Amino acid sequence: MEQILFLFVALVAITGAVYFVFARNPLYAILSLIVVMFSIAGLYILLNAQFLGIVQIIVYAGAIMVLFLYILMMLNLSKEDESKKQNLMKFAGVFSAGLLLISILGAFRGFKVQAVAENVDSSVGLTKNLGRLLFNEYVLPFELASILIFAGIVGAVLIGKKDL
């Protein structure tokens, strides 16, 4: 049952990603990317990483993708007239991406199928547990992350000003 679920969600993610990479109209591309985000959130839920799933939807699909759409609308690029890229470059791109895929999947050579551990603690993804971990061991990175966001905000505002 879970396998079928997983397969379905994975397929949706891959289809969305493929359409995103090859779409002519950037608006359609961004929309399909949102679909990918949602499917990944679904996979998080399946993995019992509840916190991450929710954050994925809120931050990624809700904030980042919306930002993309804002910029797209502002630039009014609904109709795409992308100049033709050289065939050689396209071929080289496909070749190198394929190379990367093959080399990563080559890790499967000599892979021994491991038995799944019986006593895996699956409550790891719960918010309570994650929170405990975050505020006990990772409190310093947490604070630094807030400074990072602050820097990002300042930077974005500064760059985007009309008159510098």
Added chain:
Amino acid sequence: MEGNSFIQVVPLEYFIILCSVLFCLGVLGVLVRKNAIIILGCVELMLNSVNLLLAAFSSYKGDGNGQILVFFIMVVAAAEVAVGLAIIAMMYRNTKSVDISIFNKLRG
């Protein structure tokens, strides 16, 4: 719990394959596309695939550190997108286009 059964049923290799495909699709997009915004989106795709893999490892191992890392990656990605899109907006304002092939002034 259900998570337990999911982990027992779906082998970890499936996740590895899925994430590799998503990652390489992102790489392909960066190499092939010319629209700056789409390229940024491809970068997001790559990041997401890595996030997924990390979360999968974390779940399959029962270790929470992986998911904490995913959390931080999301933070960084958000900040990065914000700044990146501001830059793209600047690009458009100066050249009325977001085609990256016109930005070749730094040549040797």
Added chain:
Amino acid sequence: MENLVYAIILLPLLGFLINGLFGKNLPKMVVGTLATLVVFVSFCITVSLFLKFDAESQPVIVRAFEWFRISGIQINFGFQIDQLSLMMMMIITGIGSLIHLYSIGYMSHDKGFYKFFTYLNLFIFSMLLLVMGSNYLILFIGWEGVGLCSYLLIGFWYTNKEYGAAARKAFIMNRIGDLGMIIGIFMIASQTNAVDFLSVAENSSKFALDSPIIIFITGSLFIGAMGKSAQIPLFTWLPDAMAGPTPVSALIHAATMVTAGIYLVVRSNFLFSLAPTTMDGILFIGLLTALVAAFIGLRQNDIKKVLAYSTVSQLGFMFVAVGIGAYTTAMFHLMTHAFFKALLFLGSGSVIHAMSDEQDMRLMGGLKKKIPITHITFLIGTLAISGFPFLSGMISKDEILTNAYGKNPIIWVILFAIAAMTAIYMFRAYYLTFHGEFRGTAEQEKHLHESPKTMTIPLIILAGLSVVGGFINLPHFIGHGNYSKLAHWLESIYVYDVELPEVAFGTEMILLGLTVLMFFVVWFIVKNIYVTKKKMALPDEKYSGWERLSNKKLFLDELYNATFVRFIEGLGVGGNMFDKGILNKFSDFIGIGAEDSGRAAKRLQNGNVENYVLIMSLAIGIILIVNFILQ
């Protein structure tokens, strides 16, 4: 005693320093007098030392300081005063001071007056260093020093390019000889573990008679002597050295520097006596040189060139004496030759001075009434060198001839012929210059005058010495204890007894008689040709046959030029081509290579972002694959 020795050698050095540093601002009289005075005082001190010495005195070593040590050999800087060095010192300082006096008058019109005396004093200093040194290294310092001064003085009138070339020729030929000398000194040091004369003499007994090593050492030393004393093949520099002022020719190229080679060989008698093969070689070369030089001298028309070739020929005589083993005879002839050759050169300088710098004898003539003192002294010099009975030249030359007969009668015959040629060319020079009608210009005739006293006094003194100088070593048939004084004096110098061949008394008298007879016959014939028949020397182009060979110096200079000089120049040209063509190209290649590789690398950076990303991802892929393969 030590202070006196230091004074002898340091006084000329002092004169050199004062004249060199301040001479430009001092009045001429001060410069000349100071230079002459320092040499004369050195002479007086030398005489006082001489009076303290007798034939049995031991050599006095004055050690100034320890110079350096090397691999167990301690080398001192010191002076050796013995009979041989005293003899040379007296000649150097005595004739040197006379020539200094002469130069005051001769160079009085020259702008470089103070420079001349500076160089002369430096020369006296170097020459004294050469003969006073207690080891081979100090001798070599002096050797090089006189070579340097010779160069400076030959090229004294440096604005003339030919004179400069002549100076360079002298220096370079000297240098070739010096190489042999250095090799010899190094071999001596390595074989006997010492370089000072007394130690080497002691250790010399370990050399086997005529062993290859001793032949090599003495041969090398002789090569050095060849360069310095102008023997074949290194003699062509001496005639060209006549480019220098006449006092220079008199001092350096007649009386002192050229005799350094003889001094070296006599000083090293403990080495040469052990190498009869080298002695034969010396004999042969000396004989050949004497013959060739005398032949060339027969048809030279520049008065100084005649005297130059005469010097080379007489040096050949001295080396013949050395080669036979008659060291004393060689030193005797060295001394008498110094007297009359210096006299002849100074006399010729006086003639040239009177003739307003004309040197070609064909444009002289009839000068005997106009410059009487010069005439008489020049005549005495000519008689001395040609062998007029009881003059110094005859006695010393006769001793060489007698010893030569004892060695091998053929050598006597050749020397006899050379002596005849000597008389011929000397009398020819004398008659062409002083007799007959005046063949110069009217302008020159107006200026004909006797030289000032500063020039004539040395002439008179030297003439006197040329007459009586022979009496210090009369042959023993004179008897009454007055004979062989010099031989007795120099006895202690010789380490090994050299067996001089005995010549029977009767034979000796016959040889002597033949020589005297030849002298008068030649005198009569030459006088006949040039005075009675008034035959004239031809201009250069009209010579033919043997006369042409003689006049053109046997084409030796041209031969040297075509072989050695062209060869070295060719090497230079080849080296230039190698440097420009190959070495330059090589360094250019590296530079161009760097440039080209930079240009190729530049193409990677074309500014296209897609390109950059593509290359990045390709690289990552390749790295991963390589990683997998390596595992």
